[in-house]
Amino acid sequence: MSDYHFPYLSPRQTRTGEPNAWQLELANAIEAVFTKGAQELDEVVAGLNQSRVRPPSGGEWTAENFKAVMHELGV
Amino acid sequence: MNVATTIDRTRATSTAPTDQQVQAYLRTGLRNRWWPILPSRFIEAGAKPFGIMRLGEPLVIWRDSAGAVHVQTDRCPHRAVPLSRGINEGDRLRCNYHGVEVGPDGTVLKVPGQPGCPLEGKKAVKTYPSREIAGAIFTWFGDALHEDAPDFEPPEQLVAPEYSQFLCYADWEMAWRYAYDNLMDPMHGTFLHANSHTMYQGETQAHFVTRDTPHGFFFEKDGQRDVNFDWSEFVDHDALYVRLEIPYPKSGGPGGNFGIVGFATPADENNLAAFFWRVRKVSGWQRDTWRFLYKTNLEPRHWHVLEQDREILAGVKPGLEKHEMLYQHDAGVIRLRRYLAQQARKQLVELQTAGKG
Numbered sequence: 001m002s003d004y005h006f007p008y009l010s011p012r013q014t015r016t017g018e019p020n021a022w023q024l025e026l027a028n029a030i031e032a033v034f035t036k037g038a039q040e041l042d043e044v045v046a047g048l049n050q051s052r053v054r055p056p057s058g059g060e061w062t063a064e065n066f067k068a069v070m071h072e073l074g075v
Numbered sequence: 076m077n078v079a080t081t082i083d084r085t086r087a088t089s090t091a092p093t094d095q096q097v098q099a100y101l102r103t104g105l106r107n108r109w110w111p112i113l114p115s116r117f118i119e120a121g122a123k124p125f126g127i128m129r130l131g132e133p134l135v136i137w138r139d140s141a142g143a144v145h146v147q148t149d150r151c152p153h154r155a156v157p158l159s160r161g162i163n164e165g166d167r168l169r170c171n172y173h174g175v176e177v178g179p180d181g182t183v184l185k186v187p188g189q190p191g192c193p194l195e196g197k198k199a200v201k202t203y204p205s206r207e208i209a210g211a212i213f214t215w216f217g218d219a220l221h222e223d224a225p226d227f228e229p230p231e232q233l234v235a236p237e238y239s240q241f242l243c244y245a246d247w248e249m250a251w252r253y254a255y256d257n258l259m260d261p262m263h264g265t266f267l268h269a270n271s272h273t274m275y276q277g278e279t280q281a282h283f284v285t286r287d288t289p290h291g292f293f294f295e296k297d298g299q300r301d302v303n304f305d306w307s308e309f310v311d312h313d314a315l316y317v318r319l320e321i322p323y324p325k326s327g328g329p330g331g332n333f334g335i336v337g338f339a340t341p342a343d344e345n346n347l348a349a350f351f352w353r354v355r356k357v358s359g360w361q362r363d364t365w366r367f368l369y370k371t372n373l374e375p376r377h378w379h380v381l382e383q384d385r386e387i388l389a390g391v392k393p394g395l396e397k398h399e400m401l402y403q404h405d406a407g408v409i410r411l412r413r414y415l416a417q418q419a420r421k422q423l424v425e426l427q428t429a430g431k432g
Contacts, residue, residue: 003117004117004125006246007245007246007247007248008244008245008246009245009246009382009385011374011375011378011379011382012374012375012378013114013241013242013243013244013374014241014369014370014374015370015371015374019370019371023371024371027367027368027371027372028372030328030364030367030368031326031328031368031372032326034325034326034327034328034329035324035325035326036325037325039328039329040329041360044364066360067359067360067363070360070363070364070367071360071363073363073366073367073370074362074363074364074365074366074367074370075363075366
C-alpha cells in the first residue's frame with residue numbers, strides 16, 4: 001500500500017513532487033496575466049514578457065517556448 | 076382471472092417491502108450499479124493486498140504482477156479470515172493463516188496443508204467484475220439476480236479526449252446519500268462556498284426547475300446559467316453520479332467552465348468514498364496551462380471548497396430526514412430521494428419474487 005491512510009484527506013493528489021520556486025513564480029505570473037484579461041496565446045506571452053519571470057533558457061517568452069514549457073509541466 | 080394469478084397477486088402484496096425496509100436496504104448503497112471503489116494509484120502491481128469496505132461488503136483488492144486489478148470478497152474460503160492479511164504471490168493470493176491459495180477468478184488453487192482436499196478447484200471466493208477508468212477502480216455490485224455486469228459507458232468527461240481531468244479522492248465520515256443530496260442542491264454554493272475562488276457571483280435567491288434527460292434529470296436555476304453553481308445533473312446510467320459546472324474566475328484562464336463529475340460510494344452505513352473528478356473541456360496550450368496551474372495553484376483551492384462540504388456534513392447518519400423542513404430549493408433532493416427509493420424497492424421486489432430476498 002502506498003500513501004493511503006484512513007481518513008484520506010489529502011489536498012495534494014495530482015503532483016508527484018513540490019514545484020520549485022521558478023515554477024511557483026511562473027504559475028502566479030500566468031494567473032496574474034489571465035486576471036488582467038489575457039485569453040489568446042499572444043496576449044499571454046506578451047503579459048509574461050511584462051513580468052519578472054523568464055523562460056528556462058532566459059530571454060523572451062515566445063509562443064513556442066511557452067507552449068513547450070506548459071506541455072512539459074502540464075502533463 | 077384464474078386462481079394462480081390471484082394467489083400470485085396476494086403474495087406480491089403481502090411481501091411488498093415497507094418504507095423502512097427500503098430505507099434500510101439503501102443504507103449501504105444501491106445494487107446493480109458500477110461504483111468507483113479506490114483510486115488506481117493506491118494499488119501497486121505485486122504489492123500487498125488491500126482490505127476495504129464498500130457497500131457494506133468486505134473487499135480485498137490486489138494487482139497481479141501483470142498489472143491487472145482484482146477485487147474479491149475479503150474472506151479466505153477456509154476459515155473466513157481476511158485475505159487482505161495474506162500475500163500477493165503475483166498471480167494469486169495466499170492466506171496467511173493456513174496458506175490456502177486463491178486465484179484471480181476466485182478458484183482455490185491449493186490447500187498446502189491437505190493436498191487433494193475438496194476445496195481445491197472450487198470457485199469459492201466471490202470475484203467482482205472490475206475495470207479501471209480515469210484513474211479509479213470501478214466495481215460492479217450486482218445482487219443475486221445480477222451477478223454479471225453489463226457494459227459500463229462512463230461519463231464522457233472521464234474518457235473523451237476533448238476533456239482533461241484530475242481525480243480528487245476523499246474518505247468522508249457520513250452516510251453516502253447526503254453527499255448526493257449535497258450535489259443536487261446548487262443553492263448551497265451561494266452560501267457555504269460564498270468566499271471560494273469560484274462561487275462568489277450570482278443571486279442569493281433563485282427559483283429552480285427540473286428537466287428530464289434520458290438517464291436522469293437536471294435541477295437548475297431558472298434564468299441563470301454560467302454565473303455560479305447554477306445546475307446539477309443527476310445521472311443513473313449503470314452508475315449513479317452527478318455532473319455540475321462552475322464558471323472560473325478570470326485567473327483560471329481560457330477554456331470554459333470548471334466541471335465536476337461526482338460519485339459518493341458507500342463504504343458502510345456511516346462512511347463513504349468520495350470521487351470528484353475535476354474536469355475541463357480544454358485542448359492544446361490551454362489544456363497544458365490549466366493542468367500546470369491546477370497542480371501548482373488551483374488544487375488546494377478546490378480542495379478547500381470540498382472541505383467546506385465535508386465539514387458541514389461531517390458525521391450525518393441515516394435518519395436526518397425526519398428532522399428536516401424542506402422548501403422549493405430542495406426539489407432536486409426530494410426527487411433524487413424518491414428515485415433512489417423506487418429503484419431500491421424494485422430490486423427488493425425482484426429479489427423477493429425470485430425467492431432470494
